[in-house]
Amino acid sequence: MKALKKDWFSITSLVLGFSFLYLPIVILVVFSFNSSKLVTVWGGFSTKWYSALLHNEQLLSAVYITLRIGLVSASIATVLGTMAALVLAGRGRFMGRTLFSGMIYAPLVMPEIILGLSMLLLFVAVDQARGFWTITIAHTSFTMCYVAVVVQSRLAMFDQSLEEAARDLGCPPLKAFFVITLPQILPGVLAGWMLAFTLSLDDLVIASFTSGPGATTLPMAIYSQVRRGVTPEINAICTIMITAVTLGVITISLLNKQAHTKKQSSATIRAGS
Amino acid sequence: MAKKPLGPVRRAFAPWENPEQQPFIEFRNVTKRFGSFVAVDQLSLKIYQREFHALLGGSGCGKTTLMRMLAGFETPTEGQIFLDGQEITRIPPHRRPVNMMFQSYALFPHLNVEKNIAFGLKQDNLPRSDIKRRVDEMLALVKLEAFAKRKPHQLSGGQRQRVALARSLAKRPKVLLLDEPLAALDKKLREETQIELMNLQEELRMTFLIVTHDQEEAMNLADRISVMNSGHILQVATPGEIYEQPVSRYVADFIGDINFFECKVTGCRPQNGGASITLHSEELGNEIKVKAGHPRMIGDAVTFAIRPEKMRISFEKPLDPSLNTIKGEVWDIAYLGDVSIYHIKVSQGHIVRTIVANTTRLVERPISWEDKVWLSFDAEAGVILSQ
Numbered sequence: 001m002k003a004l005k006k007d008w009f010s011i012t013s014l015v016l017g018f019s020f021l022y023l024p025i026v027i028l029v030v031f032s033f034n035s036s037k038l039v040t041v042w043g044g045f046s047t048k049w050y051s052a053l054l055h056n057e058q059l060l061s062a063v064y065i066t067l068r069i070g071l072v073s074a075s076i077a078t079v080l081g082t083m084a085a086l087v088l089a090g091r092g093r094f095m096g097r098t099l100f101s102g103m104i105y106a107p108l109v110m111p112e113i114i115l116g117l118s119m120l121l122l123f124v125a126v127d128q129a130r131g132f133w134t135i136t137i138a139h140t141s142f143t144m145c146y147v148a149v150v151v152q153s154r155l156a157m158f159d160q161s162l163e164e165a166a167r168d169l170g171c172p173p174l175k176a177f178f179v180i181t182l183p184q185i186l187p188g189v190l191a192g193w194m195l196a197f198t199l200s201l202d203d204l205v206i207a208s209f210t211s212g213p214g215a216t217t218l219p220m221a222i223y224s225q226v227r228r229g230v231t232p233e234i235n236a237i238c239t240i241m242i243t244a245v246t247l248g249v250i251t252i253s254l255l256n257k258q259a260h261t262k263k264q265s266s267a268t269i270r271a272g273s
Numbered sequence: 274m275a276k277k278p279l280g281p282v283r284r285a286f287a288p289w290e291n292p293e294q295q296p297f298i299e300f301r302n303v304t305k306r307f308g309s310f311v312a313v314d315q316l317s318l319k320i321y322q323r324e325f326h327a328l329l330g331g332s333g334c335g336k337t338t339l340m341r342m343l344a345g346f347e348t349p350t351e352g353q354i355f356l357d358g359q360e361i362t363r364i365p366p367h368r369r370p371v372n373m374m375f376q377s378y379a380l381f382p383h384l385n386v387e388k389n390i391a392f393g394l395k396q397d398n399l400p401r402s403d404i405k406r407r408v409d410e411m412l413a414l415v416k417l418e419a420f421a422k423r424k425p426h427q428l429s430g431g432q433r434q435r436v437a438l439a440r441s442l443a444k445r446p447k448v449l450l451l452d453e454p455l456a457a458l459d460k461k462l463r464e465e466t467q468i469e470l471m472n473l474q475e476e477l478r479m480t481f482l483i484v485t486h487d488q489e490e491a492m493n494l495a496d497r498i499s500v501m502n503s504g505h506i507l508q509v510a511t512p513g514e515i516y517e518q519p520v521s522r523y524v525a526d527f528i529g530d531i532n533f534f535e536c537k538v539t540g541c542r543p544q545n546g547g548a549s550i551t552l553h554s555e556e557l558g559n560e561i562k563v564k565a566g567h568p569r570m571i572g573d574a575v576t577f578a579i580r581p582e583k584m585r586i587s588f589e590k591p592l593d594p595s596l597n598t599i600k601g602e603v604w605d606i607a608y609l610g611d612v613s614i615y616h617i618k619v620s621q622g623h624i625v626r627t628i629v630a631n632t633t634r635l636v637e638r639p640i641s642w643e644d645k646v647w648l649s650f651d652a653e654a655g656v657i658l659s660q
């Protein structure tokens with residue numbers, strides 16, 4: 001820290017980098033408290049745009065749909081992703097496990113537009129009317145990979161002989177999973193759920209491809225309004241979203257950190273004994 | 274083979290000598306393959322009720338695999354396993370009356386000591402008062418009453434090991450499996466725990482199967498030892514028999530120190546139940562007279578094996594004509610406190626090791642470097658091994 005203080009170059013780069021990253025967001029947040037209707041002119045502090053939001057039926061219903069999709073898809077994705085992680089982390093050997101392990105990462109790097117388009121083609125092919133459920137299914141399928149990756153890294157720390165010990169003591173396999181394995185990997189599973197939920201909340205591309213009449217998510221609603229001009233109301237809703245996502249990210253990192261320090265403290269005691 | 278008691282007899286317990294006796298655990302021609310790798314190969318083994326049986330062998334010889342098949346975590350590729358007269362080959366682990374103490378202890382980190390011990394009992398849906406009583410009993414048994422509410426990570430290595438033991442004993446299994454239970458403990462604690470284990474086994478009258486690659490531990494604890502090598506059992510016998518009458522060079526070499534001499538059989542005549550055999554060793558430039566259990570073909574190449582402590586060392590050639598005598602020169606002396614190991618160079622430059630108890634003080638040691646000495650041993654001191 002001391003060295004940093006004297007090093008003007010470091011400070012300048014830090015300030016520049018972070019301004020570049022956060023200035024737009026700060027401006028957005030500040031202007032959400034602007035009393036003037038003009039987005040670029042400061043007219044004094046006010047929270048009126050937040051109360052105005054409460055009367056914007058269109059936005060409110062978009063929020064409601066988005067939350068519902070997020071909750072349902074994150075929950076399904078967590079179950080499926082955890083199951084995939086369990087298999088890939090070594091329960092049972094089978095042909096081509098390495099291939100599957102690699103394939104689980106593919107949707108993480110695949111352009112969203114391709115994911116969305118392929119989902120759309122699938123729904124068209126099976127002649128599925130698009131709406132709430134098609135978005136939910138699409139979100140489940142792409143967030144599931146993130147859950148699998150997060151849970152898998154958690155499982156790598158898990159001593160499999162614990163589950164064997166439980167079975168040895170008379171516990172049937174499924175119960176052994178729920179009473180022994182799950183409590184151990186729970187921070188990972190919760191972090192996976194949070195991640196899936198957050199990803200679902202702010203997805204625009206895949207939702208646009210897979211939505212239908214009556215199922216407009218919040219990012220879609222914002223996007224379509226912005227095309228007609230940015231209003232302070234949009235700034236307000238965005239500020240709320242930023243807050244929600246930030247809280248989510250903080251929770252995830254706390255969950256992981258807590259698990260990490262727990263592991264470390266027990267390791268220290270072990271080494272000391 | 275006609276048996277005389279070998280070594281100190283710990284207790285009169287030898288059900289394996291009774292052909293009528295039903296084995297308690299039986300592996301019948303069990304093979305386990307992982308892909309094309311054969312971890313356990315056509316193995317048969319009988320273990321008797323209340324026996325303390327040790328599986329001994331080098332790393333990767335299949336000890337853990339054998340034990341995991343008994344616990345139910347691996348299914349044999351071929352063959353059958355019986356427990357108490359019932360076939361258990363395909364019964365899942367949670368329905369076997371067998372408990373295992375894991376090498377890593379595998380204590381449940383989110384449960385305290387008490388709940389760890391109670392875990393198995395809870396699975397049987399015993400009434401709460403019974404569980405409480407049994408847990409208290411177990412805590413007393415392993416002297417951990419004061420630690421009942423601690424989590425595993427708040428315990429020392431030795432305490433954790435005792436919790437693991439208590440947990441695996443709580444259900445009073447028919448068989449207790451111990452996979453290198455003492456490997457992580459220091460020498461002193463390990464010796465104490467060995468005594469505790471032996472007392473426990475006597476007290477609880479259970480059958481114990483222990484895996485170890487520490488030969489001293491196996492000799493110390495077990496009624497019988499199975500020596501394994503690459504998926505096979507080479508010999509099953511009491512510690513005394515394994516030490517005194519190893520069946521192969523591998524077994525002899527694996528347990529304790531031993532000298533080997535390559536020999537040719539030059540004479541053989543039957544003698545009350547066994548045979549009196551004469552060997553010739555090029556390495557020693559000597560004849561060796563051996564009393565063996567069964568005859569050998571003249572001209573056969575064999576290995577003669579003799580433990581260092583079975584040989585005497587003296588300045589004068591012993592007069593007794595029934596003794597084997599070898600001339601040599603003291604090459605090196607390793608002083609170990611209670612004993613010294615003498616390395617004697619014999620005629621062809623071959624080194625023979627012999628152990629002498631240090632009954633006198635070091636300064637008075639009569640035999641020293643480069644002394645010309647005689648090694649002597651009687652006809653029953655060593656064994657003949659096929660090559």
Ligand SMILES: Nc1ncnc2c1ncn2[C@@H]1O[C@H](COP(=O)(O)OP(=O)(O)OP(=O)(O)O)[C@@H](O)[C@H]1O
Nearest residue numbers: 307310312330331332333334335336337338339486
């Ligand atoms: N699940 C498995 N898949 C493939 N090979 C295995 C598996 N389990 C064990 N093996 C192999 O089988 C052989 C025997 O293993 P095992 O664990 O029984 O050895 P061990 O005698 O217990 O050795 P150690 O003393 O080192 O514990 C080893 O070569 C091991 O690599």
Ligand SMILES: [Mg+2]
Nearest residue numbers: 336337338484
């Ligand atoms: Mg092993």
